[in-house]
Amino acid sequence: MAKNEENYSSFKIAVPADYEEVFSHFYFAENTGVETITKTLLPSYQTILIFNFGTPAVLYSSQKTELKIDKCLVLGPVKQAFTYSLPENSGILVANFKDDAFYNFFGNAAVAEHLPLNPDDLLGENCFTSLWTQLNRISDNNDRVEYILEFSKPYLRQRNIIAEQLANFKGANLNPIKSIADAQNQTERNIQLNHKKHLGYTAKEINRYQRFLKAVELIQSVASTSDKMDWFNIINECGFYDQSQLIHDFKHYINLSPTKYLKFQQDICNPKAT
Numbered sequence: 001m002a003k004n005e006e007n008y009s010s011f012k013i014a015v016p017a018d019y020e021e022v023f024s025h026f027y028f029a030e031n032t033g034v035e036t037i038t039k040t041l042l043p044s045y046q047t048i049l050i051f052n053f054g055t056p057a058v059l060y061s062s063q064k065t066e067l068k069i070d071k072c073l074v075l076g077p078v079k080q081a082f083t084y085s086l087p088e089n090s091g092i093l094v095a096n097f098k099d100d101a102f103y104n105f106f107g108n109a110a111v112a113e114h115l116p117l118n119p120d121d122l123l124g125e126n127c128f129t130s131l132w133t134q135l136n137r138i139s140d141n142n143d144r145v146e147y148i149l150e151f152s153k154p155y156l157r158q159r160n161i162i163a164e165q166l167a168n169f170k171g172a173n174l175n176p177i178k179s180i181a182d183a184q185n186q187t188e189r190n191i192q193l194n195h196k197k198h199l200g201y202t203a204k205e206i207n208r209y210q211r212f213l214k215a216v217e218l219i220q221s222v223a224s225t226s227d228k229m230d231w232f233n234i235i236n237e238c239g240f241y242d243q244s245q246l247i248h249d250f251k252h253y254i255n256l257s258p259t260k261y262l263k264f265q266q267d268i269c270n271p272k273a274t
Helices: 003-007 101-106 119-123 127-136 141-155 161-167 176-184 188-199 203-224 231-238 243-254 258-267
Strands: 008-013 023-031 037-041 048-054 057-060 066-069 072-076 082-086 090-097 112-117
Touching: 003 008, 008 141, 023 082, 023 141, 037 258, 048 127, 066 072, 072 119, 072 127, 082 090, 090 101, 090 141, 101 141, 101 188, 112 119, 119 127, 127 141, 161 176, 161 188, 176 188, 188 203, 203 231, 203 243, 203 258, 231 243, 243 258
Parallel strands: none
Antiparallel strands: 008 023, 023 090, 037 082, 048 072, 048 090, 057 066, 057 082, 072 112
């Protein structure tokens, strides 16, 4: 383990059953050392709410611009990897919204896709600054999560029935847009618009992402067994047309080729990993 990694810790916090339709999980990471630690976060297609404690963490855009997280920021849906740094005595607590939950909370599912925002700007009041102030007084992260969950109750709206069906669609070999359009006696175009409005992305986008994520998980599984990587098996298993499409998707999502991802995966956090 690298010296600075000894001072880095991270873990997930599960949510109670009553909130499983709202948050997939919470994530905490901190740096207790003196050297800055830099990580890359894989795309999750989730909108995230980041609370910063201690020294401000730093986000880096694809254009290499820096954005310090003072107290809290909203970002997402996260469709491409981004890099962040935790300086000395820096810690972040991340709430990961699930499916259409961010829309039910704020009324806009794609508000921070290209530009992180202060969540107070979305509601026109300083409630999140006040929330951060309360969280900063709490030392235990499980207690912080409980406080956030209680805080969120008044802001959650009743789910839209179409958005709920889209989020929970299980027919692996069926077209969700067509199936739900038929069931609701609506046009496919209207279902597509609802998909983008409530989830923040299209069905085509999420299908491509899920293929990429399957490849990432398969690569990690093979790498953990120390077996030689069979790239053509990954192409076939994950449904890519050919090697060039595999490479193209990896560069689209994380700006790395599959072989470079394999080399640097220890520095890349996968929010979908269990």
